[in-house]
């Protein structure tokens with residue numbers, strides 16, 4: 001079961017921190033560029049991304065419950081890129097990790113069903129991110145596909161980007177933020193679980209007040225992106241957790257995978273490991289302080 005596995009991994013590794021694998025050409029260390037790029041075509045780039053991801057996973061697998069793989073960074077290099085997306089998820093599974101395919105899908109019911117089945121029937125994918133803009137009939141196929149709780153969903157509720165307020169913070173006629181209505185919709189799918197629902201949400205780590213409100217409302221895990229490169233701070237992010245210190249996953253991509261540049265370390269895998277260790281210590285320290 002998704003939630004049981006997730007809680008077990010988090011407890012065992014004493015880490016609610018997720019490694020995001022969002023490779024770009026700019027992110028790649030010079031030594032990999034020298035090794036892989038001759039023509040600089042999609043195939044070579046994809047092979048280089050694979051080598052990079054594998055190394056990051058090897059160095060971080062003992063410290064993270066989960067990897068998050070953002071599909072856009074792979075789709076950008078067409079089929080060879082997409083192969084690496086799936087290969088990365090397979091490899092994560094092989095190393096005993098749980099996986100989030102960050103695909104942010106959503107559409108009318110029939111299309112949503114195709115998305116849901118396409119991703120969630122894949123044995124290497126434990127959960128996906130979902131865009132709720134279509135409303136309940138667009139979400140239902142995803143909910144249906146995860147019925148029983150073997151797999152999980154993370155539905156976008158309040159995103160981390162600065163412009164998220166343009167739409168998500170609009171005030172509805174009953175005085176709530178629009179994103180709270182989205183949270184209500186998510187709640188309506190949560191089901192009757194004694195601990196956590198496998199229907200989770202995404203709330204950016206750049207919004208302390210919103211995290212506080214939403215933690216009270218939602219019964220699923222909250223996936224919190226925005227730590228590191230986007231400036232999300234552990235002292236704010238801790239509000240995504242319940243008082244027992246569980247209930248959220250904090251994700252960082254560039255903050256981990258590009259850390260080698262900051263410390264001038266040739267070994268990018270080791271640098272990622274150091275960065276992840278720092279992140280875990282930072283988040284756990286704040287969780288231990290508790291929330292008021």
Ligand SMILES: O=C(O)c1cc(=O)[nH]c(=O)n1[C@@H]1O[C@H](COP(=O)(O)O)[C@@H](O)[C@H]1O
Pocket residue numbers: 020022070102129158159160161202203204225226227228229230251252253254255
């Ligand atoms: O769904 C997400 O993962 C997501 C939601 C959100 O509100 N903000 C956000 O940054 N993300 C993703 O989280 C990752 C953040 O990357 P870094 O800023 O490099 O840590 C990217 O893969 C984003 O697509």
